[in-house]
Amino acid sequence: MSKARVQAGGSPVASITVVELAQSPAGEQTGKFIGDLGADVIKVEPPEGVASRHVGPYVKGHEGDPDHSLEFWAYNSSKTSHVVDAATECGRREFAELLARAEVLIVEDVRWLARLGYELDALQQERPDLIILSVTPFGLTGPWKDYRTSDLIALAAGGMLNSCGYDDHSIPPIRPGGNQGFQLGASFAWCALLLALIERKNTGRGQLVDVSLHESNAVSGELANPYYFYPKAVVQRQTNRHAQPEPTQPATFECGDGNYVYFALILAESKAWSTLLTWMDDLGMAADLLDPAYQDIAYRQRQFGHVQELLEVFFLIQDAETVYHEGQRRGLPIGRLNAFEDLPNDEHLQARGFFVDMPTIDGDSTKYPGLPYRFTAFEPVPGRPPRLDEREAENA
Amino acid sequence: MTQNTYANNTAESVMSGVGDESRRPRPRTGPLAGVKIADFCWMGVGAVATRLLADFGADVIKIENRKRLDMPRRLPIYKGDVRSYGNEDPNPDPNKGGLFNNYSRNKLGITVDMADPRGRELVVELIEHCGIVTENFAPGVMEKWNLTYPDLREIRDDVIFARMSGFGHSGPQAHYRSYGPVVQAVSGLSFNSGLPGREPSGWGLSYMDNQAAYYNSAGLLLAIYQRMLTGQGTEVDVSAVEAGIGLLGSDLLDTLVNDRPGRRADYPRGNRLEYPDAAPHGVYPAAGDDQWVAIAVFSDDEWQALRTAMDDPAWTAEERFATIPARIANQDDLDKRIGEWSRGRDKHDVMTLLQNAGVTAAAVQNAMDLVEHDPQIAERGTFFELDHPVIGPALFEGFPGRFGTSRPDNWRSAPLLGEDNAYVFGELLGRDADTLAQLSAEGVI
Numbered sequence: 001m002s003k004a005r006v007q008a009g010g011s012p013v014a015s016i017t018v019v020e021l022a023q024s025p026a027g028e029q030t031g032k033f034i035g036d037l038g039a040d041v042i043k044v045e046p047p048e049g050v051a052s053r054h055v056g057p058y059v060k061g062h063e064g065d066p067d068h069s070l071e072f073w074a075y076n077s078s079k080t081s082h083v084v085d086a087a088t089e090c091g092r093r094e095f096a097e098l099l100a101r102a103e104v105l106i107v108e109d110v111r112w113l114a115r116l117g118y119e120l121d122a123l124q125q126e127r128p129d130l131i132i133l134s135v136t137p138f139g140l141t142g143p144w145k146d147y148r149t150s151d152l153i154a155l156a157a158g159g160m161l162n163s164c165g166y167d168d169h170s171i172p173p174i175r176p177g178g179n180q181g182f183q184l185g186a187s188f189a190w191c192a193l194l195l196a197l198i199e200r201k202n203t204g205r206g207q208l209v210d211v212s213l214h215e216s217n218a219v220s221g222e223l224a225n226p227y228y229f230y231p232k233a234v235v236q237r238q239t240n241r242h243a244q245p246e247p248t249q250p251a252t253f254e255c256g257d258g259n260y261v262y263f264a265l266i267l268a269e270s271k272a273w274s275t276l277l278t279w280m281d282d283l284g285m286a287a288d289l290l291d292p293a294y295q296d297i298a299y300r301q302r303q304f305g306h307v308q309e310l311l312e313v314f315f316l317i318q319d320a321e322t323v324y325h326e327g328q329r330r331g332l333p334i335g336r337l338n339a340f341e342d343l344p345n346d347e348h349l350q351a352r353g354f355f356v357d358m359p360t361i362d363g364d365s366t367k368y369p370g371l372p373y374r375f376t377a378f379e380p381v382p383g384r385p386p387r388l389d390e391r392e393a394e395n396a
Numbered sequence: 397m398t399q400n401t402y403a404n405n406t407a408e409s410v411m412s413g414v415g416d417e418s419r420r421p422r423p424r425t426g427p428l429a430g431v432k433i434a435d436f437c438w439m440g441v442g443a444v445a446t447r448l449l450a451d452f453g454a455d456v457i458k459i460e461n462r463k464r465l466d467m468p469r470r471l472p473i474y475k476g477d478v479r480s481y482g483n484e485d486p487n488p489d490p491n492k493g494g495l496f497n498n499y500s501r502n503k504l505g506i507t508v509d510m511a512d513p514r515g516r517e518l519v520v521e522l523i524e525h526c527g528i529v530t531e532n533f534a535p536g537v538m539e540k541w542n543l544t545y546p547d548l549r550e551i552r553d554d555v556i557f558a559r560m561s562g563f564g565h566s567g568p569q570a571h572y573r574s575y576g577p578v579v580q581a582v583s584g585l586s587f588n589s590g591l592p593g594r595e596p597s598g599w600g601l602s603y604m605d606n607q608a609a610y611y612n613s614a615g616l617l618l619a620i621y622q623r624m625l626t627g628q629g630t631e632v633d634v635s636a637v638e639a640g641i642g643l644l645g646s647d648l649l650d651t652l653v654n655d656r657p658g659r660r661a662d663y664p665r666g667n668r669l670e671y672p673d674a675a676p677h678g679v680y681p682a683a684g685d686d687q688w689v690a691i692a693v694f695s696d697d698e699w700q701a702l703r704t705a706m707d708d709p710a711w712t713a714e715e716r717f718a719t720i721p722a723r724i725a726n727q728d729d730l731d732k733r734i735g736e737w738s739r740g741r742d743k744h745d746v747m748t749l750l751q752n753a754g755v756t757a758a759a760v761q762n763a764m765d766l767v768e769h770d771p772q773i774a775e776r777g778t779f780f781e782l783d784h785p786v787i788g789p790a791l792f793e794g795f796p797g798r799f800g801t802s803r804p805d806n807w808r809s810a811p812l813l814g815e816d817n818a819y820v821f822g823e824l825l826g827r828d829a830d831t832l833a834q835l836s837a838e839g840v841i
Contacts, residue, residue, distance in 0.1 A: 012622040056671035057650045070649040144772040148756040156690035157758035163600030172679035174597045177588035178645045187610035194617035199427035207800030215778045215796030222601040228763035229791040230494035231478040240598030244480040262581040333573040335581030339658035340651035348569035372639040373615035377630035
C-alpha cells in the first residue's frame with residue numbers, strides 16, 4: 001500500500017493508529033475515511049483475506065484474485081494489511097501487540113474480536129484510553145441486535161427503500177445503487193469517531209461507541225419521518241423524485257441522445273418560469289405558452305399537463321449535455337443524469353483535480369475519487385489499497 | 397419565491413416563549429461544549445450539518461434573514477395538515493414548520509439584515525466571538541458581504557470557515573445551481589439505480605442533502621480537532637457532487653479501471669446483484685396495499701434455512717433451484733415463486749420468521765412502521781421528543797448510535813424566528829436594551 005500523502009500542513013490524525021476488524025463497506029469506509037487523512041490504519045485480515053476481497057468486480061484479467069477486487073479497492077485505500085490467524089496462539093499474540101499500539105479499534109463483529117481473545121467489556125476496562133468504534137447491523141443492544149443485514153436489508157428496514165422506485169407501484173421499491181445502506185452507517189461512524197477523538201483530547205479517556213446501521217438509515221429519510229412526525233402522512237414513492245403524500249409531476253426527462261436530465265419545474269416560481277419561457281422561445285418551442293394568460297400562476301398550474309408535454313418535447317429535441325449546461329447557464333437548477341464514464345471527462349471535476357492518479361499494485365495507475373472535503377491547512381492524497389498481508393507502507 | 401418580510405411583531409408575539417426558562421440559553425454539555433459557531437447554514441444540507449454539532453454541545457447560532465426565510469420554515473410539514481411541497485401556504489407562519497424544527501433543534505436563532513451596515517457589524521462581532529463560520533449559500537454571497545476566508549482571518553486569525561455547496565468553490569461550474577436531486581443526477585447516484593431498460597428510478601429523497609451534510613459535519617469536526625491540536629484555523633470546502641461520486645463504490649471503479657461503461661443493456665440491475673452471487677435477492681409483495689418484504693440469500697446454507705422457514709414447498713426441491721448458479725439462472729421464476737409465498741403474509745411476520753431462521757430479511761418499513769412498530773428503534777431510543785412553543789411536542793431523529801460518554805445534549809427544540817436576539821446581541825455582544833429596540837424597530841435585527 002502507500003500511505004496517504006499529506007502534501008501541505010499537518011493532518012490532525014497523522015499520529016493516530018487504528019486497528020480495523022471490518023469486511024463490509026460500513027466499517028471499511030470508516031477506516032478509509034481516517035486512513036485517507038494520513039492515520040495508520042492496520043487492517044487485520046484472516047489468512048484467506050476479508051470477505052470484500054472475494055467480491056467482484058475484479059480488475060480485468062484477475063478475476064477471483066483477492067488482491068484485485070475492485071469492491072475491496074473501493075473501501076480500503078490508505079491502509080496496511082496484517083494477516084492474523086485467530087486460530088493460533090501466535091496470531092492472537094500478534095493481534096494483542098497491534099492493539100496495544102492503537103488508539104482506535106474499529107470492529108464490526110464482536111465474535112471475531114472474541115476469537116482474537118478480547119471481550120468488549122474487559123477491553124474497555126483494560127484500555128480506558130482506547131476508542132472502540134463498533135459498527136453493527138442493528139446495534140449492540142435491543143431485540144434485533146442479532147438480526148442479519150445486507151445493503152438491501154438495511155435500506156428496507158430503515159425506511160430508505162420505501163421512498164425509492166417507480167410511479168408504477170406494481171413494481172416493488174427499487175434499491176438505490178452503491179451500498180448506500182452501509183455508507184450511511186459509515187458516515188455516522190466517522191462523525192462519532194471524530195467526536196470521540198475530541199473528547200479524548202479533552203479528557204484523556206476513550207470510550208465505546210455503538211453505531212447502528214439500522215438507526216443510521218432510519219434517521220436519514222429526509223422528509224419521510226417529518227411527514228409522519230407532523231401531519232402523520234406516509235410518503236409514496238415516485239420515479240426519481242421526492243416521495244410525497246400525494247403524486248407530483250415527473251421530473252426526469254429523456255433527451256434526444258437517449259440520456260436523461262432532472263428538472264423539477266415549480267410553477268409558482270415566476271423567475272424560473274420566465275427563464276424557461278425565454279429559453280423555449282429562443283429555440284422556437286414556446287408555442288402557446290407565450291400567451292399572457294400563462295403569466296398567472298393559477299392558470300399555469302391548471303395547465304400543468306400541457307406545460308409538461310411541451311417541456312418533454314423541448315428536451316427531446318436537444319441532447320442532455322446541452323440541456324444541462326444551457327439550463328444552468330440560464331440559472332435553472334437542472335442536472336444531467338451522468339453515467340460513470342461521464343465523470344472523469346467533466347471539465348469542472350478536472351479543473352478541481354477531483355480524481356487522483358492512484359498507483360496500482362501492478363505498477364500501473366488508475367483514476368480514483370479524491371476526498372469529499374478540502375482544507376487549506378492540510379492536503380491529504382489517498383494511498384492505494386494493500387495486497388493481502390502487505391504490512392509495510394511504501395514510500396509515497 | 398415570495399419575498400415576504402416577517403416583521404418584528406412576529407418575534408414579539410412569541411416573546412412569551414422567551415419567558416419560558418426552559419428555553420433560555422444555558423451552558424451546554426457534551427464533547428463540543430464551549431465550541432461556538434456563527435452559522436449561516438440553511439436549507440437541508442447546511443442545517444443538518446451543523447445540527448450534529450449542536451446536538452453534542454456546540455453553541456450553534458443560526459443567523460437568519462427575515463426578508464428571506466429559510467426554506468424549511470416555509471415547507472408545509474405541519475401537524476394536522478397534509479400538503480405535498482409544491483403546495484405551500486403562500487403566507488406561512490415561520491414558526492410552524494416541522495422540517496425546520498427537525499433540522500434546527502438545539503440551535504440558537506438570531507435575525508440580521510446583512511444589507512444594513514449595522515447588521516454586518518453585529519455579525520462581524522459575532523464571528524470574532526465564535527471563531528467558526530459555516531455557510532451553504534450559492535457561491536458569491538459571502539464574497540458580496542466581504543466575508544471570504546482572508547476577510548474572516550482579519551477578524552480572527554484562527555477562524556474556521558466551512559463552506560458547503562453543490563459543486564465546490566472553485567472550477568468553471570462552481571456557480572451551477574443545485575439541490576439534492578440535481579447533485580444526485582450529476583454525481584451518478586441517480587443513474588446507478590433502476591431496472592435495466594427503463595429510465596433510472598434514482599432516489600425518492602434528497603439523499604445527498606443528508607450524506608453531504610454528514611461529510612460537512614465531519615469536515616467541521618476535523619477542523620475543530622485540528623485547531624485544538626495546533627491553534628490554527630482552516631477553510632473547509634465541500635462539494636456535494638464530489639461527495640456523491642465518492643459514494644459510487646466499485647461500479648465507478650469498474651468503469652475507471654476496466655473501461656466498462658455504465659450505459660449498458662444489463663445495468664442498473666434493480667434489486668438484483670451482479671456481485672456477490674445472491675439468489676433470491678429482491679423485494680417481494682406482502683399482505684396489504686403496496687407492502688413489501690426484502691429477502692437476501694447469499695449462500696446455499698441460507699437457501700436451506702429459507703426453505704425450512706417456508707415449510708419446504710415442493711418447488712424448492714427442484715434441481716433448478718438447488719445451487720446459487722442454478723437459482724441465478726432461474727431468477728425470474730424463483731422471484732415469482734417467492735412472491736407467491738410472501739404475498740399473503742404480514743411483512744413484519746415474514747421478517748421475524750426469516751431472521752429467526754438465519755435468513756437475511758426485512759420488512760420494507762415506512763416512517764409509520766419506524767415510529768409505531770419497530771421494537772429496535774423503540775428500545776434504542778433513536779427518536780426522542782421535545783416540546784415547541786408553537787408546534788407542541790414533536791419527535792426528532794436522534795444520533796444513530798450510543799456513546800459511552802459523549803452524550804448528546806438535547807436541550808431545546810428549534811428557535812423561533814429571532815428568539816435569541818436579546819441573548820446574543822445583548823448578553824454576548826453587549827448591546828443595551830434601547831439599542832436593541834431601535835435595531836429591531838428599524839428592521840436590522
